[in-house]
Amino acid sequence: MTLITNHMPTEELRALDAAHHMHPFTAGNELAEKGAKVITRAKGVFLTDSEGNEILDGMAGLWCVNIGYGRPELAEAAARQMKELPYYNTFFQTTHVPAIALSQKIAELAPGDLNHVFFASSGSEANDTNIRLIRTYWDQKGEPDRKVIISRKNAYHGSSLGSGSLGGMSAMHAQGGMPIPDIHHIDQPHWWGEGGDMTPEEFGIARARALEDAILEIGPERVAAFIGEPVQGAGGVIAPPGTYWPEVQKIVEKYGILLVADEVICGFGRTGSWFGSQTLDIKPHIMTIAKGLSSGYQPIGASVVCDEVAGVIAESEFNHGYTYSGHPVASAVARENIRILEEENIVDHVRDVAAPALKEAMTALTNHPMVGEFSSVGLMGSLALTPDKDTRAKFAAEPGTVGFICRERCFANNLVMRHVGDRMVVSPPLIITADEIGMLAERARTALDEAFEIVKDRGLWAAAS
Ligand code: PXG
Numbered sequence: 001m002t003l004i005t006n007h008m009p010t011e012e013l014r015a016l017d018a019a020h021h022m023h024p025f026t027a028g029n030e031l032a033e034k035g036a037k038v039i040t041r042a043k044g045v046f047l048t049d050s051e052g053n054e055i056l057d058g059m060a061g062l063w064c065v066n067i068g069y070g071r072p073e074l075a076e077a078a079a080r081q082m083k084e085l086p087y088y089n090t091f092f093q094t095t096h097v098p099a100i101a102l103s104q105k106i107a108e109l110a111p112g113d114l115n116h117v118f119f120a121s122s123g124s125e126a127n128d129t130n131i132r133l134i135r136t137y138w139d140q141k142g143e144p145d146r147k148v149i150i151s152r153k154n155a156y157h158g159s160s161l162g163s164g165s166l167g168g169m170s171a172m173h174a175q176g177g178m179p180i181p182d183i184h185h186i187d188q189p190h191w192w193g194e195g196g197d198m199t200p201e202e203f204g205i206a207r208a209r210a211l212e213d214a215i216l217e218i219g220p221e222r223v224a225a226f227i228g229e230p231v232q233g234a235g236g237v238i239a240p241p242g243t244y245w246p247e248v249q250k251i252v253e254k255y256g257i258l259l260v261a262d263e264v265i266c267g268f269g270r271t272g273s274w275f276g277s278q279t280l281d282i283k284p285h286i287m288t289i290a291k292g293l294s295s296g297y298q299p300i301g302a303s304v305v306c307d308e309v310a311g312v313i314a315e316s317e318f319n320h321g322y323t324y325s326g327h328p329v330a331s332a333v334a335r336e337n338i339r340i341l342e343e344e345n346i347v348d349h350v351r352d353v354a355a356p357a358l359k360e361a362m363t364a365l366t367n368h369p370m371v372g373e374f375s376s377v378g379l380m381g382s383l384a385l386t387p388d389k390d391t392r393a394k395f396a397a398e399p400g401t402v403g404f405i406c407r408e409r410c411f412a413n414n415l416v417m418r419h420v421g422d423r424m425v426v427s428p429p430l431i432i433t434a435d436e437i438g439m440l441a442e443r444a445r446t447a448l449d450e451a452f453e454i455v456k457d458r459g460l461w462a463a464a465s
Contacts, residue, residue: 055414067344085328187210230262233266412447
């Protein structure tokens with residue numbers, strides 16, 4: 001038997017990884033040749049890799065480690081719960097204290113009458129739950145024709161068949177038979193990339209009206225719901241113009257359809273409020289949560305449901321659930337995570353300290369020749385890379401070529417920033433200090449300088465015609 005530990009040489013770990021481990025969203029052969037970066041430990045906002053590098057994690061893992069790495073309280077909560085009751089289910093008329101305590105707390109924090117929680121182990125599962133909840137709701141209301149869920153191109157709602165179909169990622173739809181029927185995608189409110197000559201305000205209204213156009217085209221009696229991330233995350237941190245959500249809200253109300261806010265990234269403080277819906281003044285009937293719910297320390301997600309929808313669903317048996325719905329250890333860890341977020345006023349820290357500091361430090365990068373804008377809401381933001389700031393031009397090269405070069409230079413400078421096409425996204429742990437934000441921006445500038453040289457050397461400094 002091979003005992004595999006942190007102390008093994010990196011090359012051996014990489015070889016074993018390449019031999020046996022299939023990575024998500026990765027070209028396997030390419031990675032096998034290059035070798036994966038092996039992360040061995042983490043504390044606060046810093047990761048350590050197997051070569052001893054200290055890397056500033058500008059992505060909070062995958063947008064999820066809100067309270068930062070290495071909080072022993074969460075480990076203790078997990079150990080305590082594992083000793084007392086490591087597992088029991090919530091099917092067939094049973095329950096347990098961790099699920100009760102967590103659902104009560106979520107209901108207390110969630111806006112409006114979002115008082116009911118259906119647990120899952122991820123955001124994807126929670127969005128699959130939502131599809132079935134929404135369609136079952138309309139069935140039970142006597143409107144079984146209302147099946148169509150409207151979403152947006154370039155949305156991300158997960159990777160399972162249902163949630164991936166809700167999402168609007170064309171590269172995902174190209175594989176494995178997505179989207180499932182009765183999901184309709186409208187254009188996204190991405191002014192920088194698609195706004196043309198309109199002002200952001202005009203464009204926000206226009207893209208909201210695309211929802212009304214779609215409802216009318218499909219037939220209002222067939223439309224069940226609209227789903228959107230308050231601020232699109234995986235799509236490149238697309239903060240919609242201020243006019244967008246108020247207009248969407250009006251349209252949703254006019255046609256009496258359900259509104260789902262996918263808060264998987266925005267929830268639990270990321271935007272400077274507990275939920276993105278509060279920051280953007282959205283009134284959803286259902287919220288999807290995951291990630292920051294446990295700061296990623298345990299896999300857990302949920303659908304948070306309003307009184308009306310939960311009341312209708314409760315009228316008969318809802319034939320849906322996961323073995324790990326409300327898993328006691330995940331629930332106990334999530335509850336402890338929320339205690340820390342509350343007691344350490346981390347959401348206020350985002351709003352009052354970290355978000356303004358990030359905006360200032362990253363906006364200063366817009367004097368770099370390659371950076372067109374920095375757009376952010378709270379502690380999620382993105383830099384637009386462009387060969388021509390005035391026209392917001394795209395690069396002539398395949399989208400993402402320049403972004404990838406920039407991401408590689410970030411890595412080389414011990415900074416994790418992800419690229420989405422040619423936008424560089426940032427979403428650090430919420431506990432990041434002003435000094436650490438300064439370090440983040442400094443490393444980003446060095447990476448941009450190095451990437452700029454490479455871009456010029458390779459003849460990529462050219463706008464698409
Ligand atoms: N909704 C949203 C808004 C998300 O961002 C999901 C649902 C799915 O959650 P799970 O827990 O099933 O992954 C997500 C996940 C990236 C990246 O690199 C983003 C996500 C996941 C993985 C990678 O941007 N978002």
